[in-house]
Amino acid sequence: MLRVENLGVEIGGRRLLDGVSLTVGDGEILGLVGESGSGKSLTGLSIIGLLAPQARRQGVVTLGEVVLTDLGEGALCAVRGREVGMVFQEPMTALNPIMTIGDQVAEGVRLHRGVSRGEALATARDTLERVGLPPGQFPLGRYPGELSGGQRQRVAIAIAVALRPRLIIADEPTTALDVTTQAQVIALLTSLAREDGAGLILITHDLALAAQVADRIAVMQAGRIVETAETLALFGAMADPYTRALRAASTFVARRPATVAAAPGPPILQAREVVRDYPGARPAPFRRRARIRAVDHVSLSISHGENVGLVGESGCGKSTLLRALLALEAPDGGEVSLDGVDFPASRGQARRRLRRQIQAVFQDPYGSFDPRWTVEELVSEPLALIDERLAPADRRRRVEALLEQVGLAAADADRRPHEFSGGERQRIAIARALISEPAILALDEATSALDVTIRSGILALLAELTARLGVACLFISHDLALVRAITDRVLVMRAGRIVEEGPTEQVFANPRHPYTATLVAATTDLDRVLAQRRASRSLNEADEDK
Secondary structure (H helix, E strand, C coil): CEEEEEEEEEECCEEEEEEEEEEECCCCEEEEEECCCCCHHHHHHHHCCCCCCCCEEEEEEEECCEEHHHCCHHHHHHHECCCEEEECCCHHHHCCCCCCHHHHHHHHHHHHHCCCHHHHHHHHHHHHHHCCCCCCCCCCCCCHHHCCHHHHHHHHHHHHHCCCCCEEEEECCCCCCCHHHHHHHHHHHHHHHHHHCCEEEEEECCHHHHHHHCCEEEEEECCEEEEEEEHHHHHHHCCCHHHHHHHHHCCHHHCCCCCCCCCCCCCCEEEEEEEEEEECCCCCCCCCCCEEEEEEEEEEEECCCCEEEEECCCCCCHHHHHHHHCCCCCCCEEEEEECCEECCCCCHHHHHHHHHHEEEECCCCHHHCCCCCCHHHHHHHHHHHCCCCCCHHHHHHHHHHHHHHCCCCHHHHHCCHHHCCHHHHHHHHHHHHHCCCCCEEEEECCCCCCCHHHHHHHHHHHHHHHHHHCCEEEEECCCHHHHHHHCCEEEEEECCEEEEEEEHHHHHHCCCCHHHHHHHHHCCCHHHHHHHHHHHHHHHHHHHHC
8 A cells, every 4th residue: 555665865965865765555553663863753754755955865765556755745735634644753743732622623625625614623523532532532623732741642633634544644643642542543543544544654652552562563674774674573573683673772760770769858849738720611791700620639759869750641730730849830728848948939049059959851852842942052052041151161061061961963063943853852951950959859750752762761861860969750641651660759639639659669560559559450561462472372273273
């Protein structure tokens, strides 16, 4: 159904894709895996011609009987959405924040089918219900900002499948989603592809995820396909050294890095009975607007040098709690103290002194950057905000050293955010958080966009910082394997409350709360996935013999 032959892309004399060839059949799922920056996303974009004007593309891409590489922009626009649907990595960036979800799903229907707005909205309503967003609970008039990350991803999937295309390209569709939502989104994508008989290219850095759903896997490195095979055959042979390296790196989080014990004395960060409410939907006229409780009497403490994990499903209140801990939002009840001082109540110089003590790495790096600034300006921004004045040369040296620490090149200081992949942008965000040498680092899904090899390097870096500087870390993550690997204690959050807390290994090995047990069971593990697939194949072969 899809054939890509010797695809190459060159920008500014730099060859980013070199001789990429792959095929996808009707109803087949192809996993495209590799490190961040290996060319996975660029391959997906190149298939449908979504490239920068200065990009030069070579090779042949054929969809059915149509040679896509021979089509002009106008003809390609007729193919995009109708014949090929694309699910992008960051739904909040891909969706229009000032358009309702109904209009965004209906937009492609109107453009390709030429129907009225009412007819297009009817199709949008059916499609949103198909992806698990029934109009009774999620009216078409809602905006993306009113939805959780998993719900926004479902809207992005609805846009991609509304016209039942022949091919779906899903670019990291589960990045930054919790384990249960990730399972739901992947099950949704695969079922939609199977129902419609569509081919699916799943672009991911998660080997376990690819092994779970893909019929075949293609491994990319530095713009080339280094190995392609049926899933079990690939992991059985792993003919290329790079595939073996990815396989080894994917189990890094199973080996707990060494950390230091929490320092005695009062905690550096403490929350007592924190409450945070938001206004609910607009009620009928003359009725009081209801309040939605996002954080419900949460208490926690973090000591110097301690690593604490906070896990839970998308929408459970983790990020809202973090904003209260960072004094970005004042709590509606309770207290937050940093270094013994009421953080939200502090002002002026006292607030800036406390800001130096705690820094954050947010979930969406692109959304937290000014796209007009260079990396040097972005990384050094906290120094200006906390009134630390450095000579330009000293500032440059400090930025370059941090970039190298997080796996980037010193020369990257002169580039801008749009020139990096999602994983590379997250590394820039980590460098920015480290530049003020904080006492506590709050990481909100900080490794969700990183491939397995870079993630292992970042985890090693964070472990080294904890040991060398006594930096405490609060890991807010849906990646339970990561939390298990690097934290001393873990808190499990559900519907705004902490439902379980304790030493990490104890909570994971013997969860007391049913919700914790559900999260642990939903965690994808490569060895377990491969064992299940082998067992399933053996049963099928036994049935065929009978």
